[in-house]
Amino acid sequence: MRTDYHGSSSPNITNFGRSILSMKRDPVVHSIDHETHYQDSEIEALQRQVTRRFHELSSVESHELLSVSWISKLLDVFLCCQEEFKAIIFNNKSVLSKQPMEKLISDYFERSVKGLDVCNAIRDGLEQIRQWQKQLEIVLCALDYQKPLGEGQIRRAKKALTDLEIGMLDEKESNTNLAHRNRSFGRYQKDSQRHNSLKHFRSLSWSVSRSWSASKQLQAIGNFFPPKTNEILATNGLAVAVYTMSCVFLFVMWALVAAIPCQDRGLQCHFNIPKSFIWGAPIHSLHERIMDEAKKRERRNTCGLLKEIHGIEKSASFMIELTDSIQFPIREEKEEEVRKQVEEMKIVYEGLKTGLDPLEKQVREAFHRIVKSRTEGLDLIARGNE
């Protein structure tokens, strides 16, 4: 019997030590005792996987934390964990339609729907970053000059930098305070087209609505508790799997919101994972590190904690300072400084150029997999009730 169940394969599923495919070929399951033991090892395996991968994520250097590549790895971890979780659910479908399991899993799927909005908002945020990347490109075009820098080039760079600053400021404003967003259009009438374009961008029907709030979504996603002992027993340990996946999901969504610009980016989110769960430690540690980063003075008012955004902010503000301080005719030392800063900016730019497209693809993938996972899960529950 051919199975094509998983679509794109995930190598981590075979970590079980036996192929998922072979398990599904035998719908007649083992005896009850064996079943319990088998479920335990599945759930343990999931937890070990989560522990291991989050340890990997948390043991990165500070310059890599919350970078585009790190976010990409995080999404990868999420997708893998979700596949494993799906497999566990599928293997234990007989338990699904009984309480308390049915409620636990249905609630999980409800929470996962909130993640879809987050994915859409993140996608918008990435698009916004792309616009900034274009401004950077102009700055580089102006300043990456073979000949001695003249006033014209400096002015050109400054204009692009100003546009960039305003863009990032607008993003900050609209993201932190919902009230600010209902500005009168009149204020922008005289201004250049960039404000209009921002406004229009927000009005895209396939973005999130104007009243959407990332922090509210996170609150909803975080609305669950560690499983009680009687729940664990009644569900043959599956409650632990649901809890594990819920925490992973929450963390991933939270980290995305923390990193990428989106509306109402509140970062208050508590992870109170009981010590009995070994994977809680790396998640807590990551949470702490990210919160520390958010509290840093230079990052407090940022529109997103993504390392590359910091890179843009830093190199842009250095460059603005630098160019402001230039007096013509430009002195050699000043020019040297500018060229150095250009090199810094190039690194940021190149990083974004290669990283953004694949990241956007991953976010879209995550969206679809969340939908698919939920549909299949709910289907299993419904079939169990027949």
Place this chain on the structure above:
Amino acid sequence: MAENGEEKLIAVARHIARSLGHTDNAITDDILQIFSNFDGRFKEKLTGNLSGNDGGPALDQALKTIDRRVSRYLTVDEPIWSSSADASLFLAGVDELIALIREWSAMADEVAVTSCLDRAEDLLQRCMFRLEEEFKMLIVESAGNTVGGGGGAGGHLDSDSDEVEHDGFDEVDVPVAHPVTDYNIRIDALSSGMIEDLHEIAKRMLAAGYGKECSLAYSTCRRDFINESLSRLGFLGSQNSSGEDNDIEIEKWIKAINMAVRVFYPSEQRLCDRIFGYSSATAAAAGDLSFMDTCRVSTMELLNFANGIAMGSRSPERLFKILDVYEAVKDLLPEFEVLFSGHYCSLLKNEAIAVWKKLDESIRGIFVELENLISRDPVKTTVPGGGLHPITRYVMNYLRAACSRPTLEQVFDDNANRSSSSSSLSVQISWIMEVLERNLESKSRAYRDPALSSVFLMNNGRYIVKKVKDDELGVLVGDDWIRKQTSKVRQHHANYQRNSWHKILNSLKLDNSNLSSNVASKSLKDKLKLFNTQFDEICRTQSAWVIFDDQLREELKISVAGTLLPAYRNFLGRFHNLQDIGRYADKYVKFAIEDIEARIDDLFQATAMAGTGRK
């Protein structure tokens, strides 16, 4: 001699010009002009060879002239392009500036020239800044009305009316009112005059190396226009969280993607072509990049929707909706190839191809899932009376419906071209039938009575053949297959006959040996008794059996009657000849020939619903 004199003359001329020009550069220009015109030889000698001491001042003068001409435009508040005369003058000044810089950059090896050049570049930047503002104003003005709401200025298509309004623009192609499914219309978003203006500005910005600013300004505005236009068609992106296919959403998407690829994007491409032009590699690249940036967000969003459909469940019911989406994408692929053939746009084209492949995969995955569903169908529960099993009905009707979609064959054939191990549709269908057959065979073994098993297989086999014949399915599986299946049904028929009636026919077997009349008589009487019981039993049992097909039922009855009646007649004949029977024959003979006939006629009368499930 003459040369010497000439040189002296030239030197004097220059000296005069310079001294007089101390106070007013304009005079210097004029004087030099006069001298040049005086004698053609002077022209070269006076204006040529500007290196050395003459470089700086000459450039300086030229620059000052241009500065005078453009500066007033740089400071004015009103748009320069509100007056085409002003616009022309400004552009002429910019042209000169660009040409000047170009000319002098080649000779920029001394300080005087360099510092002049810096000022020139500075002036150029200010001009470019102004041009960028003008550009933005023009392009937003034309699209702005439509994005803001209402109005048709800009050739925007409203979902309320299918007509395009074109207030006050000349030379816009006038599309007639068209039905929604006709995408054979052309819209021109901006007026020719507007496009010309934008083109003139873009030309200079590109020439000055400010193409990126121009491209960014252009694509930001046009992108918003496209996105807004599409969302007004009702396409709301991938917001479907329920995971269920929504027919209305799919319809809207089909409309949106067709509008986008057949109407909007070509219009944008024409716009890019006309505004950026092909005069140089830079211009062409800027046009391609601008076009890509304009279309990227909406294209990805449209394709993402299709991707979501492809990633949904493999449940067989989804086939037809996925086919709709697949068809839409496939039909548009040639357009994608043409539209996004440029270097920057290739990622969009590739995305379309990737989505198409995913849809292809999901369709083939559905057949795998169908296979699984069939082979996993429980074999233990039986259909009462050996009738038609729901799965047979489901699969055959499903396959007929599926194969009525010509695209399905394309899905499997496309794949066959790519890799030899995958199947064409015929092979896939035959395989599904085989899986069904195997499952039915397993199911048939659940009946305790082998005769009933045969009836079950007859019924389902017959149904399959009927559904395949005279249908696209028949063409796919081929005549050979149909013949084989038909003969299988006949085989089941023969098995049934043997299993059910073998014993009872044995009872009617006549012994031709010479037994004493008493023994012979007793034997016949016993046999008849046995026959009566057996026949009664069979009839009772088999009247609850189902043969759904009228023709098949008749065939069976005829063949049963054809075997039983002659044997019985024969037997009765012998029986009536017994000497000790006489008028007591009626005591033993329960069934007259007519009765047998009537009872046989009553067989298989149960419908699938009424059967009482005797195994």
